[in-house]
Amino acid sequence: MTRKFVIIVLGAALAVFAxxxxxxxxxxxxxxxAGPGVARVKTLGDYFSKVKGTVNDCNVYILEGxxxxxxxxxxxxxxxxxxxxxxxxxxLAENGILEQGRLFVVCSANRSASTVTRxxxxxxxxxxxxxxxxxxxxxxGDRWSNPLDQWPDPEVYIHYPTGQNLAYMDGRNxxxxxxxxxxxxxTEKTTHAFMELIRTEKxxxxxxxxxxELQYPVISTIVAHPKGQxxxxxxxxxxxGEEFKIGVESSPEALRGLSHREIGDHSDAxxxxxxxxxxxxxxxxxRTDAKLLLxxxxxxxxxxxxxxxxxxxxxxNGWPIDVRVGxxxxxxxxxxxxxxxxxxxxxxxxKNVPRYAEVIEKGTGAxxxxxxSAESKTIHYE
Amino acid sequence: xxxxxxxxxxxAFVAFLVIRNLLKSREWQEEALYVVFLIPLLLRLLRLK
Numbered sequence: 001m002t003r004k005f006v007i008i009v010l011g012a013a014l015a016v017f018a019x020x021x022x023x024x025x026x027x028x029x030x031x032x033x034a035g036p037g038v039a040r041v042k043t044l045g046d047y048f049s050k051v052k053g054t055v056n057d058c059n060v061y062i063l064e065g066x067x068x069x070x071x072x073x074x075x076x077x078x079x080x081x082x083x084x085x086x087x088x089x090x091x092l093a094e095n096g097i098l099e100q101g102r103l104f105v106v107c108s109a110n111r112s113a114s115t116v117t118r119x120x121x122x123x124x125x126x127x128x129x130x131x132x133x134x135x136x137x138x139x140x141g142d143r144w145s146n147p148l149d150q151w152p153d154p155e156v157y158i159h160y161p162t163g164q165n166l167a168y169m170d171g172r173n174x175x176x177x178x179x180x181x182x183x184x185x186x187t188e189k190t191t192h193a194f195m196e197l198i199r200t201e202k203x204x205x206x207x208x209x210x211x212x213e214l215q216y217p218v219i220s221t222i223v224a225h226p227k228g229q230x231x232x233x234x235x236x237x238x239x240x241g242e243e244f245k246i247g248v249e250s251s252p253e254a255l256r257g258l259s260h261r262e263i264g265d266h267s268d269a270x271x272x273x274x275x276x277x278x279x280x281x282x283x284x285x286x287r288t289d290a291k292l293l294l295x296x297x298x299x300x301x302x303x304x305x306x307x308x309x310x311x312x313x314x315x316x317n318g319w320p321i322d323v324r325v326g327x328x329x330x331x332x333x334x335x336x337x338x339x340x341x342x343x344x345x346x347x348x349x350x351k352n353v354p355r356y357a358e359v360i361e362k363g364t365g366a367x368x369x370x371x372x373s374a375e376s377k378t379i380h381y382e
Numbered sequence: 383x384x385x386x387x388x389x390x391x392x393x394a395f396v397a398f399l400v401i402r403n404l405l406k407s408r409e410w411q412e413e414a415l416y417v418v419f420l421i422p423l424l425l426r427l428l429r430l431k
């Protein structure tokens with residue numbers, strides 16, 4: 001009996017420490033220091049009341065230029081396990097200054113998914129970006145909404161409104177639930193709220209930031225709705241000629257629920273979805289830790305490349321986070337420049353955001369602001 | 383809501399079975415295994431998010 005008691009006490013201690021670890025991970029506070037370009041901060045619930053006060057009532061940072069123009073929405077954290085996407089939105093909210101138009105920036109499009117990691121994936125629960133002021137820590141996150149927030153999963157997820165059958169867990173995937181529905185699941189309500197934002201704020205186009213495994217064919221590319229294909233093709237040509245190779249792909253009609261298809265079909269706006277390479281997501285990766293997440297170096301993925309199994313190149317230098325962040329900032333800036341050139345009345349001119357070469361030279365952390373030295377009214381938590 | 387209630391009832395039932403087996407067991411390896419298996423069930427029952 002004494003032995004049983006000792007084992008139960010050890011088990012209880014394990015449960016307490018595991019519980020505390022999960023709690024800390026889920027509730028880790030991530031400060032955003034709203035930069036001088038942020039005119040106001042709303043939340044997603046301001047556009048659809050059923051999201052108000054829920055875990056997905058994320059912040060919407062609104063940057064406004066002195067000159068009237070168009071409106072663009074940037075979504076970071078659709079899949080929070082793709083960290084470059086959230087870091088780019090941080091850089092925009094903390095540094096961006098608009099000369100014309102309005103820019104809506106979301107750092108945690110699926111906030112629920114940022115509070116959990118992949119079950120059995122052995123993910124780290126957080127990662128830190130080094131800065132001159134000591135570094136900033138972010139939640140790791142997953143691809144799908146936290147099952148604690150949306151449960152149970154159906155046997156088969158049926159997309160609304162098309163009725164297409166998709167994998168059961170994609171009912172919690174923010175990029176399979178567009179355009180959403182007001183009476184649906186948390187994830188469907190979230191995409192419905194974004195659709196309301198797009199309609200209310202007369203958004204011209206949406207930029208949905210992503211990262212992809214190298215074994216996935218849709219990588220290092222811009223996926224565009226037919227309404228945005230000219231813009232995506234021009235951006236691809238300019239970037240491939242001047243900074244780095246990036247392709248362009250057409251949004252398939254047969255696969256439903258994705259931002260690049262449904263936003264264009266259900267509103268006046270269209271979506272451009274950017275993909276950058278993230279070896280951390282590859283199935284053949286080695287140890288799944290924060291080092292791999294940030295350095296993007298993995299011998300097993302390199303070996304897969306030597307056997308012709310990848311859709312993007314990789315060498316011993318890997319795909320570091322600064323390269324992935326820089327690809328996204330440069331692609332955003334190029335797309336906005338080209339859009340403004342073509343639509344001067346609906347232009348969006350964004351300044352003070354680093355391009356590819358500058359992010360690689362200085363590091364992502366150089367563009368994150370220290371909350372300890374910021375005014376408290378400028379600090380918002382994700 | 384009904385599915386959630388059924389889920390918690392199921393978790394409680396499985397936790398009860400594991401605790402019963404733990405108390406009956408004579409092998410320390412089995413006891414350790416039961417305790418480790420019990421952890422996620424208890425975290426769920428306590429609704430620790």
